[in-house]
Amino acid sequence: MTLVCGCGLLREEVDAVVSFHGHFCVGLAIGIRVGEWVCREFGYSEDEELVSVVETDMCAVDAIQFLVGCTFGKGNLIFLDYGKNAYSFFRRSDGKNIRIAGRVVDGVGFVAKLLADLKERQRKIDAADIEGQNQIRKIMIERIMQTNFDNMFTIMPARIPIPEKARIHKSLPCEKCGELVMETRLQKNKKGKNICKECLLNEE
Ligand SMILES: [Zn+2]
Numbered sequence: 794m795t796l797v798c799g800c801g802l803l804r805e806e807v808d809a810v811v812s813f814h815g816h817f818c819v820g821l822a823i824g825i826r827v828g829e830w831v832c833r834e835f836g837y838s839e840d841e842e843l844v845s846v847v848e849t850d851m852c853a854v855d856a857i858q859f860l861v862g863c864t865f866g867k868g869n870l871i872f873l874d875y876g877k878n879a880y881s882f883f884r885r886s887d888g889k890n891i892r893i894a895g896r897v898v899d900g901v902g903f904v905a906k907l908l909a910d911l912k913e914r915q916r917k918i919d920a921a922d923i924e925g926q927n928q929i930r931k932i933m934i935e936r937i938m939q940t941n942f943d944n945m946f947t948i949m950p951a952r953i954p955i956p957e958k959a960r961i962h963k964s965l966p967c968e969k970c971g972e973l974v975m976e977t978r979l980q981k982n983k984k985g986k987n988i989c990k991e992c993l994l995n996e997e
């Protein structure tokens with residue numbers, strides 16, 4: 794059993810994340826680093842002990858779901874469509890929280906800088922040269938896996954209050970399509986009918 798350098802995970806743990814996601818990419822490597830760090834600091838969320846707010850829907854989020862146990866289905870993973878490489882975590886028992894954001898140096902992302910020479914090499918390789926492309930990607934991933942965490946990320950307190958616990962609501966029928974909708978998601982249309990978001994979009 795060998796630890797993967799720069800990150801406290803075993804090779805087989807990394808393999809498990811990769812098989813969950815489907816491939817090993819730079820984004821997943823970033824998520825593995827965040828997930829491993831958070832799991833060490835906050836523990837793994839079997840149930841809803843932790844809640845995560847992610848500001849991107851990139852590959853990294855799959856590693857976070859797998860390693861931290863904050864998942865879309867459990868309702869303790871909240872997606873904010875901000876397009877930022879940033880992730881907040883909250884522990885319900887004691888309110889401990891953190892926001893981890895990609896570090897920016899002189900207006901450029903540290904990771905982008907870290908990989909700039911490899912990106913350049915990649916550009917020169919023919920897109921059809923799968924072997925060559927894979928080789929470069931592998932080196933990029935190795936670099937992400939081995940770089941000091943504090944160089945890659947800025948760590949700060951969360952900027953938002955701890956999100957409310959996911960609650961179970963009753964479902965009511967949409968007055969247009971008749972399908973059942975969680976009551977908190979029903980919308981009023983111009984005629985004052987309670988309808989689902991899909992029907993509302995079709996009316997606009
Ligand atoms: Zn990916």
Ligand SMILES: [Zn+2]
Pocket residue numbers: 967968969970971972988989990991992
């Ligand atoms: Zn409807």
